[in-house]
Amino acid sequence: MKKVLVILLLAVVGFYLADVFIGIGFGNDHFVKSDEIKPVKDIYLQQTVENLKVSNAVTSIVVNFRGFDTLGEVTVLFLSVTALGSILYRKRHHAGDRSVLFSASSIVTAGSKLLFPPILLLGAYVFIHGHLSPGGGFQGGVIIATGFLLMLLAYENYTVSHNALSIVESFAGITFAVIGLMGFMNGGTFLQNFLPVGTLNDLFSGGIIPIIYIAVGFKVAAELTGVIYTVLNEKGDQKNG
């Protein structure tokens, strides 16, 4: 009975959602263009090429036009990681005290030792080239965290230092905030560019955008590794909670 009701409710919700979106249409440009009024997309794309000299328009929006939003996003990520750590807090925390159903075979351990450096390299490549190619700080950070996840799954006594993680994390966060505040020193606004922008499609281009994205990459990598480490060290059946 309950399932029928839920399906009916969802059918109504889905019908009206689909009605609205199919009315909008897929791939249509609805904006009536004129000389005075331009869609915000065109302004972003124009400014990205002409002023910022950044190839990837998504990066320039995330870090520059909506950079304050990204600072808030990084703060939300930090807050959720802190909440996870404090909810799962335990007084006694032994190293290597991990919930393992069965230990990894020798193929997995040998292979992960081989794969770990290339994964880190790929992650670093993705966030260093965040302003030139698809990718960026968040994606690169996630790739690096998967490398640590592989090592943690393969080796039962592999540990990551919580102090090192928090140092990397706070340093990256401070870098983001300080670069943002340095925009004020040149008489500008928060997160305003103060470095030379270079030429388009050059590795050293875009002013402060690559620096901020590299900081975001380190921060996301440290935070996600911390999440994985905290959750993996959680033993299911302990008597005193």
Add this chain to the structure above:
Amino acid sequence: MDNTYYDLLTYVVYGSAILVMLIGLYAVLVKKSLLKIVIGLSIVDSGLNLLIVSLGYLKNGTAPIFSKGFFELAADKPMVDPLLQALVLTAIVIGFGVTAVALSLVIRLWRHHHTLYIDEIKNLKW
């Protein structure tokens, strides 16, 4: 590309994105296991992200990246909306944070009650 192709694509793209959202909502509303509820929440996230990204697509559009290949091969094509992609990037990260905190709460409930089924957790009833 002719128009009927895009008309068909409208139904396929938006329909599948909305279907993914509804599957997630169904899991949240009907399932009894807390783990499945959290999985349902993240499925709703994925469907919503698909919907927002597909909203920014333009006919014959290319990726919003001014690479060398773009200037050589596709300079006359319109670019899809990068703003929605940036918003979805934010939404994915926030979705990760939501999932992480929800899973940690589930682990905490497991520690106290040793069950994940909300019917068996008596403290929830009043």
